Amino acid sequence: MTDSLKTLVAGLLVALMLFMSGSLLAETDPAEDSKAVAERVQDLKKKVIRLNRDLFILEEDLLFPASTQFAVFLSVDAGKFLQLDAVKLKVNGDIVASHLYTERQATALERGGMQRLYIGNLKTGTHEVTAFVEGIGPNNRAYKQAATLAFEKGTDTAALEIRIEDRSSDYQPMVSIVEWE
């Protein structure tokens, strides 16, 4: 085979190769129907959020009417002195909630999130709430602390916050229960 023929065949190969690479890499523009589906999915997401909201409110109205509703939230302020492990909640002597924290949940709390630990119903009158907090405290020591609060439940929704704070005076965590107005 002559040199020119060789070049021609090699050229053909290159052309084939270039053609193939080009065609495989070629990306079709997002078709109109794809765009329509994307917009439809976004619209559906909006509707699902709305439905979730309505069901959330309906559930509370049904199960926890405002006059008897009682909720307990948990927050961690900074969390430098405590690696939160578990929390147990007692209302009038009965354990009503307990939670073991994953790393992600603990981080979410440290970043300012508040967990709704418990929601239930309480009659009007005086009640006692106790929270038991467990975790790893300063110097990698097991840490356990409880906080109690006696409070008066009126005819409105009652909300309490179990607050875990860093106490800089003795570098220890501090647990308290605060009533929200």
Add this chain to the structure above:
Amino acid sequence: MKRPLVFSSKPNKAGSGTRLGAVAAGCLALLLSVPAVFAEESPERARDLAYGWALYNYHQGEALEALTLLNVARERGGIRGHGDYPELVEGGLMLSYGMTREARELFIRLLEDEHGRSRVTLAPEVRSQAWFYLGKVFYLEGDYQLAYENLQRVDSSVLEEADSELYAEWGYLRAQLAMMSEGFRGDPDEQTGGQHSGPWAHYLNYNLAMAEIADDDFTAAEQSLRELIEAMQRKAPKDELISEHQALLDKSRLSLARLYLRDARFDEALVLLGAMPLDGVFADRALFDYAVAAAGQGEMQRALDALDALSQRELFLPWREQVPYARGYVLEQMNQPREALQAFTQAAEHYENRGEELTAARQALTEESLMARLNFLRDSDEIITDSYGRLRVTPADFGLSEVLATEPFQQALGELNELYRMQALLAQREQQLGTFETMLETRRVQRARRSQEAGIELEQQQPDEWIEAQNAFRANIEAALAEEDAEFFMTTEQKALKARLGKVAATLAQLPDDQRTARQRKKYQRMKAYFDWSVANDYGVNRWAAQKQLRELSSEMEQLQTQRSDIEQLMAGDSEHEELASRLANNAAEVQSLTVQVDEALAQARNILISRLDNALEQQSNELRRYRVASRHAQARLADQLFREGKSTEAAND
């Protein structure tokens, strides 16, 4: 704006999935940093329980839950004490939940009013970064107009000072958009007014060279690629960017080598390709091009060695389908017709088999068979996604790697997954509504029982008799009042005294009329007169006391009547129950309607995904057919040649 096809092959395209993840991470990080940057305006501790709870979900990446909670809070009067920050967080959540258009509207409303001022007090660098990320999201989604609008809102000097890398990327994106615009005149720097440096500049220069190739300006493209390679060789980047830098460098060398091959400058191509690492991302392609260059140079053995090395690679890649044919070609060039014939025969069989496989795969193409070709990264039962809902997926069948790497396919796959998640959520909600119905029914039954018990108790108290007695009492008092009947209003004491006086009068009437009786009768008259006087005297007080008692009785009776009517009303109907039942019915209808809509969207998304894959398989099939035909032709030609040579030899021997 028209998007030239050539840009779709730009080297950063393959990593778009990863880049979207990075955008999401950047976006979330930016929004998370907002409260810290503006500690005064935005307290770190939640001042509203609803906001704190939403943040708890937000920080865990649970966008749907967090968005639901923010919506619930809005429905209940909004979040207090945090100004517009909850909305800013909502915008970030919308981005991570894939609601980009909603997020854009929210950001525009929050970050810029009609006078160009921001509703929330954000530092200029945070605002610029927010616009940048929003623009990049639209760029990656292929919405270049919106991408351009948002990137234009970035304050360049502020961004440059705040984050030089982001600034470089911003410049790159603007240059890319400029290149895609119809008025592009060949120099993005000139059109965007920016100067580019660093990794983004390399990408931009590479894409410029590709644009030159698309315009058939091969000389300019060659020059651009040569300069790019020199620039990249001159300056190595930081450690974490080395592999990316090397990949782009290899890609540039490969593109330049192909330009040399196009001009039959095989020696230059060989030098360039020979310098490429054998363990690089583009090593296989370089090896193939090396074989082509060597064949062009007449060094057939080197070409064959390269092709043999490629044939032994186990990983299937569609572009490598040309290797079996190329082997035959090189053997033929090496003047080994028998080996070449065998190679072409094997190649034709290979293409035949592969073609049949592809046809079968296309015929049996279902969502299940598509999913079976993909490996999803899972966390327990859930498929792991990035913050934008894009699935972490790799192809089990590497024939899909090219199509899988495309943004539309990734988006379609993500949307399909989102729709399935919605379907599951709706099924869960339907179940929840069933539970609510049971609860509502139980509540209604309990209420009916309590109402019934109350009704029985009320009846036992005989309220009608009491009402009758009260009415009679009232009538008597009113009659006595009209007649000014003082005796009627006498106290119990007075009544007892009157009775005693009556007895005395009766006794006196029976006594003989003597002096003693006369004295006693006189005394009685005095007592009687005093009694009558005291009754008349006490009339006002006694009347008032009786009227007071009547008023008290009336009030009590009124209360009884009200209670009775309330109980009767409650027994007759329960408006609260009706209101809850109506909400429940509305929600059930909404769930039904959404289920239908999700099913329809699912069918549509599934069709799109499958048709995309089918197109890719069809393309592969067409390529294979071409190679099969070429192999068969070569096979026939060589067989004929060998046959004729055999005949000639036989004739010569004879």
